[in-house]
Amino acid sequence: VTTRLISDPAVEDYAARHTTPPSQALIRVTTATHVAFSPQAGMIVGTVEGRLLALLVAVSGASRILEIGTFTGYSAIAMAEALPAGGKLTTLEIDPEHAAVATSLVEAAGVADRVEIVLGPAIESLRELEGPFDLVFIDADKPSYPDYFEAVVPLVRPGGLIVADNVLWSGQVLDESDDPSTAALRVFNHLVLHDPRVECAMLTIRDGVTLIRRIA
Numbered sequence: 559v560t561t562r563l564i565s566d567p568a569v570e571d572y573a574a575r576h577t578t579p580p581s582q583a584l585i586r587v588t589t590a591t592h593v594a595f596s597p598q599a600g601m602i603v604g605t606v607e608g609r610l611l612a613l614l615v616a617v618s619g620a621s622r623i624l625e626i627g628t629f630t631g632y633s634a635i636a637m638a639e640a641l642p643a644g645g646k647l648t649t650l651e652i653d654p655e656h657a658a659v660a661t662s663l664v665e666a667a668g669v670a671d672r673v674e675i676v677l678g679p680a681i682e683s684l685r686e687l688e689g690p691f692d693l694v695f696i697d698a699d700k701p702s703y704p705d706y707f708e709a710v711v712p713l714v715r716p717g718g719l720i721v722a723d724n725v726l727w728s729g730q731v732l733d734e735s736d737d738p739s740t741a742a743l744r745v746f747n748h749l750v751l752h753d754p755r756v757e758c759a760m761l762t763i764r765d766g767v768t769l770i771r772r773i774a
């Protein structure tokens with residue numbers, strides 16, 4: 559399997575240093591995640607993508623947000639901080655340990671009134687949810703991305719936004735692969751591009767982020 563650098567690490571570092579720094583709450587999430595789940599801490603979206611998500615919430619005026627893949631709550635808190643009064647974010651997580659840490663970090667961030675963490679397999683939780691959502695962030699298990707896309711499009715209001723993380727998968731999507739995550743991400747990227755209900759732009763931020771707007 560060939561992995562590729564999506565951008566020069568020095569350029570990434572420069573971009574991070576020229577992005578509005580994370581809040582104290584988000585710095586706490588990063589520190590706590592490294593303590594609790596050291597090997598997986600890289601799953602956090604981080605400074606640039608976290609700020610991008612917050613900016614998307616702010617400019618779109620989103621007040622109902624759905625997230626698939628909470629981990630320790632970094633992206634959930636980043637988006638919740640940008641919600642207007644009365645806004646709400648629902649985030650889906652399968653791992654009880656991740657959800658427990660996220661719950662305490664969401665409380666410490668002072669956004670517990672706006673954030674609901676739903677424990678369980680996302681595809682099952684999605685069946686119970688009622689739309690419309692203004693913005694959906696997909697960032698859970700990669701083999702399920704095609705299913706998440708099909709489940710989420712009807713839940714997003716027309717004009718609403720779906721944001722999908724890791725769509726470049728360290729550049730592995732450029733090549734055919736038997737790896738289930740790579741194969742599913744290739745299917746997902748193809749589905750999104752050819753679905754007449756949406757328009758999309760794939761950004762080479764971090765591990766690849768596709769912005770998908772429902773147009774029909």
Ligand SMILES: C[S@@+](CC[C@H](N)C(=O)[O-])C[C@H]1O[C@@H](n2cnc3c(N)ncnc32)[C@H](O)[C@@H]1O
Pocket residue numbers: 601602603604626627628629630631632633634650651652653656678679680681697698699702
């Ligand atoms: C990449 S991490 C999410 C990172 C998070 N968005 C952030 O920026 O901090 C993916 C999360 O999805 C969860 N996950 C994996 N499979 C899942 C499933 N089937 N349903 C719900 N969550 C799942 C994992 O336990 C993990 O916490």
